[in-house]
Amino acid sequence: MLKPIRCVVALIGTSAMLFFSSLTMSAPLEKLHLLIPGGQGGGWDMTAHDTGTVLQSTGLVKSVTYQNISGGGGGKAIADLIETAPRQTDTLMINSTPIVLRSLYGVFPQSFHDLTPVASIISDYGAFVVPVNSELKTWDEVIQAFKNNPRSIKVAGGSARGSLDHLIAAAAFQGHGFNPRQVRYIAYDAGGKALESVMSGETQLLSTGFGEVIHLYKEGKIRILAITAPTPIASAPDVPTLVEYNNPFVFANWRGFFAAPNTSPAQVEQWVQTLKSMYKTPEWKKVRDNNGWNDAFLAQEDFKLFLLKQEQQMRDLLRELDFLR
Secondary structure, three states, X not given: OOOOOHHHXXXXXXXXXXXXXXXXXXXXXXXXXXXXXXXXXXXXXXXXXXXXXXHHHOOOEEEEEEEEOOOHXXXXXXXXXXXXXXXXXXXXXXXXXXXXXXXXXXXXXOOHHHOEEEEEEEEEEEEEEEEOOOOOOOHHHHHHHHHHOHHHOEEEEOOOOOOHHHHHHHHHHHOOOOOHHHOEEEEOOOHHHHHHHHHHOOOOEEEEEHHHHXXXXXXXXXXXXXXXXXXXXXXXXXXXXXXHHOOOOOOEEEEEEEEOOOOOHHHHHHHHHHHHHHHOOHHHHHHHHHOOXXXXXXXXXXXXXXXXXXXXXXXXXXXXXXXXX
């Protein structure tokens, strides 16, 4: 039986409270370039743009630019940041749990070990989504359809096979006693294209981040059948959790920023202080709440230690799912 990964949620949530009592507003940065390792419309893209908008609108950064480099499950952007490191003095790359998975699969030459961890900023629960006109009205109906014929449920995700959207879907079905390798996962380049596939009927179910679809849910354009939170969340209290369906799988995906290798400690500290200042603003709190995110601030060495611990947790999970030998 799959054990719930509650530690991934708790580690960030506890550490995130440590810095609030002694914050001071940092001096504004002249410019910041945000590198997004996927296409438009996904969780990385959304987090980068929302963070950049708050940083600029509050005067913490004078100019923010964005660049999407998709390919290789984020690997192309990571390689670009490493190879052009001397020119990337104003660049932060958004990333999340998939960068930890990269190091475990060993099929890509670079991972978070090759970058400079700056800070995690939010965590977001997984969500399983269907269009409002879908024949699948509840998570129970998804499970019954899968039980009758696993190939009848094509699961869309905005990341490569074996990456986070796939892993969350596989773990969710395993939590009901199914073979996770029977999950028919269809990979798309970023969450926007994956969403299009489920809305068009090309796939039956979308595995994504809750924050990526909360706006569509509130507009009545989709149904969220279940989320990977331990309990219902305030921004969508009517959305059931997997736990409510007697499924033990609980998971929160962090998102945060990395700099190029060999970035100076002084530069990293400046970015950290800017992000800490952002946390104090009402603009950030509004964005966070509107997206259904949780504050999840870990900086520098604390962030690095968290990544190392999560690497071991993910290794255990991937082996349990038979994704890793």
